[in-house]
Amino acid sequence: MGDKLATRSGQLEPEEFEKFRLFLKDACGISLSENKQYLVTTRIRRILADNQLDSLTQLVEQMQRSRHSRLRTEVIDAMTTNETFWFRDTYPFEYLKQTIFPELQNQKGAIGPLRIWSAACSSGQEPYSISMTAEEYRRINMGVLPRPVEIVATDLSSAMLEQCKSGEYDKMSVVRGLARERLDSFFDKLNNETWRVKPAIRERVQFKALNLMDPFIGIGRFDLIFCRNVLIYFSAELKEDILRRMHAVLKPGGILVLGSSEGLAGAGDLFEMVHCNPGIMYRAR
Numbered sequence: 001m002g003d004k005l006a007t008r009s010g011q012l013e014p015e016e017f018e019k020f021r022l023f024l025k026d027a028c029g030i031s032l033s034e035n036k037q038y039l040v041t042t043r044i045r046r047i048l049a050d051n052q053l054d055s056l057t058q059l060v061e062q063m064q065r066s067r068h069s070r071l072r073t074e075v076i077d078a079m080t081t082n083e084t085f086w087f088r089d090t091y092p093f094e095y096l097k098q099t100i101f102p103e104l105q106n107q108k109g110a111i112g113p114l115r116i117w118s119a120a121c122s123s124g125q126e127p128y129s130i131s132m133t134a135e136e137y138r139r140i141n142m143g144v145l146p147r148p149v150e151i152v153a154t155d156l157s158s159a160m161l162e163q164c165k166s167g168e169y170d171k172m173s174v175v176r177g178l179a180r181e182r183l184d185s186f187f188d189k190l191n192n193e194t195w196r197v198k199p200a201i202r203e204r205v206q207f208k209a210l211n212l213m214d215p216f217i218g219i220g221r222f223d224l225i226f227c228r229n230v231l232i233y234f235s236a237e238l239k240e241d242i243l244r245r246m247h248a249v250l251k252p253g254g255i256l257v258l259g260s261s262e263g264l265a266g267a268g269d270l271f272e273m274v275h276c277n278p279g280i281m282y283r284a285r
Helices: 002-008 014-028 034-050 056-064 070-080 091-105 125-140 158-166 180-186 236-249
Strands: 114-118 149-155 168-170 187-189 194-197 205-209 222-227 250-258 271-275 280-284
Touching: 014 034, 014 056, 014 070, 034 056, 034 070, 056 070, 070 158, 091 114, 091 125, 091 222, 114 125, 125 149, 125 180, 125 205, 149 158, 158 205, 180 187, 222 236, 236 250
Parallel strands: 114 149, 114 222, 149 205, 222 250
Antiparallel strands: 168 194, 187 194, 250 280, 271 280
16 A cells, blocks of 8 residues: 555655666657656556556556556556647748748659658647648649648557547647637637547548557658657667668658757768758758
8 A cells, every 4th residue: 555655646666666667668668767757656646546556566567467458558658648739840841831842742753642751740730730731832832732742640659549530629739839820721610629620631641550669661651751859758779770760761862850859869871961940850861
């Protein structure tokens, strides 16, 4: 009983916190720092109560019995769910519309759709923002897209992916980074509390479950990859490994977009810097 009370108060025993840290790193690559005890207790408290478990130690032991258990999935979802918002940082989407789309849409010899990967898409704002940007580009070009745009959005969290597929967002979500004109143009209002992304925007996006630690098999090759604000949670070795595997699925000259506080780790030899003024992207060598 003492363990349960300690966990609920936010004071974890070092040994059980270390066991949980090792589990999370093995399961999805996230490296929790020592000061994340409160985050763990906040996100795991309900799961312990629902499963009548007294401690993190018991939780880890139960999850380790099966790599495909419902409990394991629930814990990973709880620890990897992050808030995001529409058109985050602005410049990647403006540069996409003003420079990258014109370049790739009119690329000589290019055949097939223009393919974009939104990695670790969380609750879907990023891939839908990309699709809205494609629609804005289409509208300013007399309604024409020489190459259709396909967006593959992946995330580790199965709960997030189900939410993404519905395309439905509440009032608090739609006000975060979304201009009124875009809300009116790209969403249907279902009621006073809920909006749904219009079908034309949703249809460009395909959502798939993917752990960035696993091989990128079956997702194809891409003209552009967005992988923002997720690499900061991984070790230096795993960051480099992920970036090298992303380079392998980028087409020659393809573009990689990282978060504003993220860099290329040890994979700098594979990319050249592209200055967006403001902001930076990376072109595959």
